[in-house]
Amino acid sequence: MSCGKEHGKVRTEKGRYKLDGKFHHSEPNTPIFNENGKLMGVTNPRDMTYVHSYGGEAIFFESLGKGKIMASRCDNPNCESRGSVFMPFRIHCPDCLMKSTVMDITEKAKTTAKVHTFMITARTGAFNPLPKPVKFVNVEFDGVVTILMGYLAVGEPKMDMRVVPIFNTKSPTYTILDLFWVPEGTPEASLPEGYTFD
C-alpha cells in the first residue's frame, strides 16, 4: 500500500465476506487557524478500505491476468440488438436485459484494435498509479458496437493507429489496469514490467 500501512484482506465463504486484518487507520484531527489565530475549522483525516463486488463482471477482470479480453454479446433471438458485441463488457444486454453471452475477443483485439480518439494529460487526481503524462486511448474493434477506454503504455497516440493489448500476467491487480495498449509492432522488451502480449 502506498502509505506503507498494513491493510486487511477479504475473502468470501458461503456467500459472505470474511474480513481479516485492519481496514482503517485513525489519525487525530488538527485545528485550522487564520492569520490572527482565530479558529476557522479542523482537518478530518481518514484512511479506509472499500470492499467491492465485481458480480457478473468478475470473468472480465479475472481473464485479463490470463491474457484474455472477454466481451459480451446479446444472443436473444427476439432482441433488436441481437448479435451486438459489447466492450466494455455488459452482464445484461442494455436493450432486452437478458443475460449476455460471454465471448473471447482477444484475437479480434490483437488484429483489429485501433485508436478512435485519445488524450494526453500531465494532471491526474490523487491515488493515480499511472506514470505521467497519462495517455488515454479509446479503442475500437471490428464488429464491436462500443469503444473501450484504455491506457497507452508505449509510444504516442494517434487517431486510427493500430494498437494491440498487453496484459499484467505476472502479478495481476484484477483491475482494468491489467489491460494496457501499445502500438502494433512494439517489441516485447519495451513493455512495462510484468506485462506480456499473451
Next chain:
Amino acid sequence: MITFSEKQLKIPKMTRPVYLVTGGMSKFGRAIPEKRTEELCIDALTEAAELIDHTPAQLKKYIHTCYYGHFADHFGDQLLGEAVIHDRLGLDPLGNIGIKTGGATGGSTLWEAYKTVASGYSDCTLAMGWERMDEVPTDEGNHLISCAADKDWETPLGHMYTGYYAVMAQKYWKVFGKEEASFRKAMAEIAVKNRGYGRMNPHAHGGKKITVEDVLNSPTVAHPLRALDCCLMSVGAACGILADEKTAYEMTDNPLKIDIGAGSHTLRVADRRKMEIPLLPNETKEQYADLGDRFPGGDRYPGFTGFLAARMASYYAYNMTGIHDPTEDLDLVELHDAFTISDIQTYEDIGIRPYGEGRTYVESGDCFRTNPHTGEPGKLPANLSGGLIGNMHAVGATGIMQVVEVAHHLWNRWGEMHGNEEKWKRFGRERPADWKDLQVKGAKRGLAISHAGVGSHVTCTILQHPDHILERRD
C-alpha cells in the same frame, strides 16, 4: 437505446403552467473558509426573498416542498447534507429530497421542483443547490470527481475526469474543428468572452481581462484544451422558487413561465452506440445526409462528438414550449461551458447551429452581447453571467445560477442585481471602474443548459415572459 418508441418521444404536457417567482445566489469563490454551507444557502434564499420584497420568513410561508441539489456528499463529508440545510433553513417538517445528477444537479433539482408544482402536489417549491469544493486538496477533489465516472472501467485510469472528457474534445477538434488554427481561436474567444462577462458579476470569482493570446499561451491541460479553456471549481449556493400561476401572482407581479426537459446518455462514453440523429424542429434529415462527407468521421452519431442528452433535453423542451429556432425565438442563453470546446459542441446539440457548424455561432459574433464585427447587439448572447468559466462551477448550484441569471434579464433587473456597489463590498470585491450593465434590452425568452460530465444528464430550461409565451407544438 438506439431506437425510440413513440411513447418515449412523447412531448411532456404538464397539468398546469409553472412559474419562476424569484431566485437568489450567494457569493461564489474557489474557497469560502469563513462560511459554512448553510450560511451560503441562507444568503441565496435571503437574496431571493428580497428580490420580491419579502422577508425570508414571509417567503418561507409559501414553500410547500423542497428540492436540494448537491453533487458530491464526499466533498462536504456529510451524507444527507440536504437534511442539514433543510433544518438550518427552518423548513422542517416539510417534505424534502436530495437530487444528484453530477454537473446537471442544479438543472435536475429545478426539473423535480417544476414537476411537483405542475402536478398539483405543491403550489410553491424551493429548489436549492450548492457545492463545497474547498474542503479537500485539489488532487483529492479531482479523485472524487473521477469517482463519478465508472469506478471499475474508468476511475483507475488517472483518477482524473478531464481525461474521460477530453477524448471527446480531441475527436471533435479533429473531425469538426479539422485541427484548424481558426477553430482553436474560436475556442479561445469563448474563454475571453466569458471571463470578460465574469468581471461584471459581483458573485463571480473567475472574471478576468484576458486576450486570445493569453488563452493560447496558457498551460496545456489536455491537448487541445489549455488552462484558460477550462471551467472553475467553486463553492457557493443558488436557489429558485417555483409556483403555480395563482400563487406566483400572489407573491410577485413578474413571474416567468418556466418549462424544463431532460435527457441522458451513457455514463461511460465507451458505451455509446451509433444511431440516427434525433431532429430538432429547425432541422431536416436531408441536411445531415452528407455530414460524413463534409466532416470525415462525423457520421458516427453521437460518437464522441455529440451530446445526445443535450439533444434530447432540448427536443422535449423546444416542443413543449413551441420554440422552432432557438436563435430566432430566444433572446439569451446560459450554456454549460465546462470547456470551451464542449460549449461549441452544445451549440449543435441544442440546435443553435447545425451539427458541424457550431463554431460559426462564435465566428459570426452572434454569441456576444455586442457583436464585435458590427457593434450591434449580438443575436443570441451566451453566458453573460460569465458561465462556468468566468463566474463559477459550484456544481449543485450551477444549473440554478444559470436560470436565475437568465431571469434577471427577463425581469430587466440585471443591472440592479450586478451593479450594486454595496453587494460588491459585501462580497469583498471591488466593482471594476469599467463596469458595464450587460442587461439584454427587451429580453423576453431565455434558455439554460445544465449538463453532467461526459453528457450523462442534461436539462434544458426555458424561461418566457408571460406576455410573450410561444404556442406549444403538438
